[in-house]
Amino acid sequence: MPQIVLxxxxxxxxxxxxxxxxxxxxxxxxxxxxxALRAYRPRAVQEAAQDAFxxxxxxxxxxxxAAVLKAALAGLRTGRVADDIAPPPAGVASRxxxxxxxxxxxxxxxxxxxxxxxxxxxxxPELVGG
Numbered sequence: 429m430p431q432i433v434l435x436x437x438x439x440x441x442x443x444x445x446x447x448x449x450x451x452x453x454x455x456x457x458x459x460x461x462x463x464a465l466r467a468y469r470p471r472a473v474q475e476a477a478q479d480a481f482x483x484x485x486x487x488x489x490x491x492x493x494a495a496v497l498k499a500a501l502a503g504l505r506t507g508r509v510a511d512d513i514a515p516p517p518a519g520v521a522s523r524x525x526x527x528x529x530x531x532x533x534x535x536x537x538x539x540x541x542x543x544x545x546x547x548x549x550x551x552x553p554e555l556v557g558g
Contacts, residue, residue: 448526455529466513468503469496474514476552481543490535493517494544495553497536502547 477495481488496514503510523529545554 451530452526455526455533458533459529462497462516465497465500465504467509468500469514470499470503470510471512471514473499473547473553476550477544480553480555486532486535487539489517489519490532491539491543493536494539495547497540498544498553499547 474492474496477492481491481495483489483492500510520532523532543556545556547553
């Protein structure tokens with residue numbers, strides 16, 4: 429979603445070399461993207477991913493979120509909103525600092541790229557290597 433990427437302003441020029449500033453900006457952009465996908469997050473995929481990956485660890489929760497995001501992006505591309513919207517993953521509100529938010533996003537990124545294949549038409553995520 430390139431339309432949500434913040435543009436650089438003259439005021440922020442001094443901050444453009446500050447790694448914490450750039451990281452925080454990236455986390456905000458990703459969070460905004462996730463919010464923009466809210467209407468496309470299917471609860472059925474979330475429930476199927478919880479069955480497939482399990483629950484109880486951050487890595488498993490990240491795999492579930494990655495599956496939901498894959499389905500949401502597919503829904504956005506086709507213009508199909510979710511019939512029943514999946515809630516955000518547990519604990520998102522408690523990740524209030526930059527480090528915790530970054531660690532979470534890295535787990536989701538890894539799961540998206542390495543653990544979750546495509547989400548089938550029946551809502552079941554395919555496990556990579558499974």
